Amino acid sequence: MKATFNKVLTTTTVLSMVLTPGAVWAADDTATSVTPTMPAATEQQKTPAFPDLNTAVSWAREQITQAKEMGWIGGYPDGKFYPLNNLTRREAAIIMSGALKLELPDKTVSSYPDVKVWGIKEIEAVKEAGLMLGKETGKFHPDDKITRQELAIILVKAAKISTEGKGDNLTIKDAGKVWPDAKPYVQAAMDSKLMVGYNNYFNPTDTATRQEMAVMAVNLAKVLEGNSTTSEQAGTVASVTADTLTLNGQSYKLTDAVKGIFNEKNAAALKDAQVKVEVDGAKNVTKVKGLELMAAGQAPAEGEPEFSGNVTLDGNHANVEGDVTVRANYISLHNLTVKGNLTVAKEVQNDFEAKNVTVEGNTLIEGGDTNTVVFENAKLKDVQAAKENVKVSFKGNSSVETVEVAKNAELAADQGISLPKVTVKDGVNALKVNAMIDELILPEKVKVEEVISNYEEAKNWIGKVNGEAHAYNTYTFVTEGVPASVEARELLSEAPADGKIAAEAFAGVQPVKVSLAVDKDNAHQYEGHVRIQPSNVEGVQLWAQDAEGKWWDINKTGWGPAEGFKLDLNLKTDVYVVAQEGTHIIPLKLEDVDKKYGTVNNVIAQKNFELKAEPKAEKPADNQDAK
Template identity: 25%
Template sequence: MTKSKKFTAAVAASAVASAMVAPAAFAGTTFSDIDGSFAKDAIVKLADAGIINGVGNGQFNPTGLIERQDFAIILAKALKLDTTSAPASATFSDIPKDHYAFAAVEAAVKAGLIKGNGDGSFGAGANLSRQDMAVFFGRALNVVAGSDVVAGKASKLSFSDNASIADYAKDAVGAAFELGYISGDNGAFNPNGNATREQVASLATRWMAAAATVGNASVTGATVVDNNTLTLSFSKEVAEVKAADVKVAVKATNAVVNVQSVTLAADKKSATVKVDNLASGTTFSVSFGGKTVDVTTATPSSLAVSSVSVLNGKQIAVKFSKEVEAVTATTAANYTLVDSAGGAVPFAAPVLQDDGVTVILNLTNATLKTMSTPVAVTVKGVLDAADATVKAPLYSTTVTISDTTAATVVSVSSKTNSVAADKLTVTFSEPVNTPIFKIDGVVKAGVANADFTAYTISNLSLDAAASHTLQVLNLSDFSTNNTPLVTQTFNVTKDVAAPTASVAAKNDHQFLVTFSKAVDATTVAGTMNIVVKDELLGAVNSTVTADSSDTTGTKFIVSITDAGLYTNKDSRTFTLLLNNNIADTLGNKLTAMTTQVALNKDVTAPTITGATFKTNATTGGVLAIVLSLSEGAAANPALSTAGIKVIDQNGVDKTAGFFAPTSPVTAGSTKVTLNLAAEKTDLYNNYSFFIPAGLIADNSQALNKTAAYTANVNFGTTPTSTFTVAQSGYTPVSTNKFVFDFKRAVKGGAVAGSATDLNNYTINGSALPAGTSITLDIAMNVATITLPANSIAKTDSNAIFTISNVQDSSGNVVSPFSGFVAVADNVSPVMSAAALNADGTVSLTFSEALNANNASDFVVSVNGSNLSAGYTVQKIVAGADAGKFLVTVQVAHSTGVDATAGTADDFAFIDANGDATFNAGDIKVAVGATTGALMNADLTSALISSVKVSTVAAPAATDASGNALTGGTTVTAK
């Protein structure tokens, strides 16, 4: 089956189901002549779906015959085939382009459903035979299934007229019979009989049910949860989905995105897919089960931190909403990690990932597996990669570092172009601490990469034709999660393919050489392995350098250094010779090649297209003005800024001393940075920069110059001043009472920005509880916060505490703060329910676990009488009911009127007042000679009308924090 047909298969599987059962514009269709038809329900269903039409005048003509081209139209509608992309010329001589069935027939041909009569005709106008109808439906079944499920099914035939069925149709008829969508009449199939309209309708609905049993599940939709997570929905339940079963690729380029994991939902009709980063504002194709759907990630309107997450005990990931500028993103000063004691959490230099939006912070000290470390994370000063004037707003959050998951081997890679490989790279799921490697039973040393997530083992001789065994002993991450032994077999990947190259003009004096695979740069750049010749094959002086913008190791720039290329002509044709010393990273050598490339004189002047500014990520001060160019600039180590005039928003000339005298320009750059004489922290509102003509030359031999340009730059409005606070400002005073020192006078009372406003604080994500008291000291520097009784449900020594919107006495606003405070459970537990058990006991449920089970804390009432004795209360310590209390009521015994034990008038009773005598208020629970053996009352007895349990006014039982059980609570068991 071809790839295009497999795509159609996926469409078919879901399209038929939806077409057959989904409400359509034709819902409610009725025909006057189908009441007596055996296929009435099927006809209505297909008509409602818009698949079958009547013949006019409100009639369907159920016993009328179907012609082949009309059946093709039904197939196209039922399967929702693409009828909008018909070919330029007709496939069949009798279905020309102007035929009413042309689009449907051609769509069915493309889907592999129709093949014609073999003589170039389709058979238009001919009635559809029953065996041909079976053949068409059989082909559709194959398309839905994604494989040939019809072949060999002739063996299932058991009709009396099997011999009359054409050989080409026997498999299809056999499959239809086996799957139950064709049954025949009186034991015969009648293959050459003409199919009627009602037969087609009936068979189509039965075929749909059969198709659902053989069709593969496929993806029907995808949604973006975040840039690493997709949710997929499937056409039917899926037993299992592996990462390898799902393909995610950039739609425009088909570049594949790695699928990390797939987790099926409980209903098995949807799944969560974890992938490597999905670029923002990009459409991706997601494929599964032969079907592909598109999904587009959002384009963030502004730069911000989107999440901070703990990867493991040694790594924290900071993810931004869009790509960030590399220098500020990897500046350690732009990240602050503070533990709950206010101490700094040290980390190595931040590492920006290839996705451009994720920064990994590798902690100096990992959190051990037996511990958890709350950390307050602050991010500031990171700039937008696309616009250096945009800075991510200050972001603060708290995370808890913990790691109880052992590292795993993610991949084992060894490559060679010969009979043996000399090195091996092992990649792990997280940083690992000096594991021991054995290759084919021999201990080998590994060298870690910068973050200890991969180790390279060298000086090997791994047979490329054999399978090898890797053993990792003492595989331990930095949190001390340990796996004693991991064993994995691997094979050496043999790559003997030589690189190929293509050469194109880059500008009027440079060529771009692109190789098919990464090459050894030492065999290309700075060598004579690429030579340039002129039209007469005379030597041309040139240099070869790696393309600085390339990260694949495949692109190099050849620059002609001879002057006067265009003295006598405007176009030149050069010959480039690439010799066979150029090799890929494994040593596979390029086949020597010669190619000719034309270069044309550049007569187009560059233009300045805009201007922005560069800031200091830490202070926010302006460092430079950045001009954007329409093409790459010529190198200039000292571009003079003397002719640039600067006017501020008030028309004041600010030129003097504004710019540094000169600024360097990098060859080929489309951004020219004009450095200021000194950082300026007081630039606001609009400034105009008058750029003189000829300031910048393009990177051509002609050195075309820019025209005069006026750049208007808005540095933003005067910002609201802010101030910061630190974890060190927190000091606990007593249980649920603490102070926070703002280190300056702040506002208090009923004013905006008040430090006594409860709405400016949260604990563990919730507003401070009603009744919280906040007071300021006499200097208005220190806030004392007292939480009310019955407000904290759980003790937390590192509760997340945030402060925002508080203003100091000058109106400066506090930068959002996230830190930690200690809070203690001060909510009294409550008896919340009573349940009558099958054995006649009662189970009591509480809002939280209690430490003791004092019977005196409870009053048991049976049939309205409070028991003063004769019951026990025990805490259940194991099993599903652990933590509940079990109430058991004992019985007393009476020998009855005859005062003789073991006689018929004996009875058992609940002794409500505890006097061992049956009297008023006591409850008789059993009668008969056997009652003397009873120990406990069966409270399920019909003699018991009600059972209630109450807590006394002041119970002694407490929770783990010492909060007493709430008194005066009553629950009903019966």
């Protein structure tokens, strides 16, 4: 008989059930909180834990008493325990929700048609937690019984015991009756003393009884108590699989919290890596405390994109709780949060890339040369460039709080990224700047033109030097009257050569007023010529009328003559938006036609505004019954 493991998971995934501290096991659905510690050995009680305790097998009586003292089990309304009764799925759900302290939903009707009154909230809670699901029929089958092999799966998962390499060495006489997918769990349960056999029989298809569950609850408590202790392990990565990490000759099971980092896809990047991990008592890796990457990639092939030869560690948005150090060439870090510091070490002499990386500590760049150290869509705090001639580039949506330059270097940033504060240390005399800098801090008595190697090119990208205004004013777009949504409309035909459009075309459309504002704390107004670049957003028209009465679709043609116009901060332009159904992101870009301002791509100011165009609301039909 082949019973699939998936069926076990969907029908009996109870995990710790009654087994963790905090739940009373009773038919009347009562629950109380208890202290999660094992009771000390005491003299045998004069009064039995239950009046029918003598009906339990002798080897279970002590554990039944312990389980009651711990508050894990309770009796029926008549005070008896009924140790030989079978355990149902409904009871398991009630016990599990109490044991795990799940929040009970405020529901009086179950999502399962066969669950009526007793246990509705608890069954819904375990369903929402993904711990117990219905069967293929869509029903929960609350009165179904649970077999011993199903319990083996449940107990081993609850205890987080590794099943690697288990299942093929079962020595029980009825091993042939165990489902193939359950064999590793049965062996793990027996090896860990969570469950025992009878005369070398496991009886996998027998229904579990209440007395057995009491014994297993006590056994599991001992395992969990051992699992609660953690230790720190450090060493060289020998191998990584989907479920295990081998470190210093010892295999550890991976928890979900670390599988984003430790997985087969990252095996190449983790080759010979030095790691520090937190391990619980069951040898499960629960945290990554530190990581040093030692495996190098390759230079990109001729004609291939930069970083295409890099070896990549994709963290899948997992965390490293401590520091990360990169000690080899051509390495990329993706989708990772570093709670400590990130160091690009001196061993790195070529490209390094960090994409979608957050560093909560400091970022120290000791490696690299004229090749690029790139941060794309990165969130950084304090960055220190401490390698001679290194180029540090910030791309995409990257943000950084401060940059300290300790050696001659190059700083570059995409349009839209501004470095709030750059501090230059003594001895730096050749800093190349291809980025907007809000404030530059120089050593005392050092002139900016003596430090910035491309000063004539970069002088207008620097807002302040040692607190004093330095560059042209900073300009920003101001848009007034942008509605939360507009009525979707068909786009207008292109304006004729004379630019004449009938005024009725914009009937009912409220214009958006567009103007420019200036940062008065900066130095002086820009005297060059500007114009608004075309946006070319699909499904949108931005109509504005010039001084000669001609209409122009700014989205398609831009605004202003090819030679540009002088800035006028007092001018407000009415822009009429016509948009097809959908949500549109519309960028406004002010271009420096004279190319004197010195910004990346000659864009002085840029602003995106979002517009939602919705279908025209249908007029409700008249109420024919209204009087």
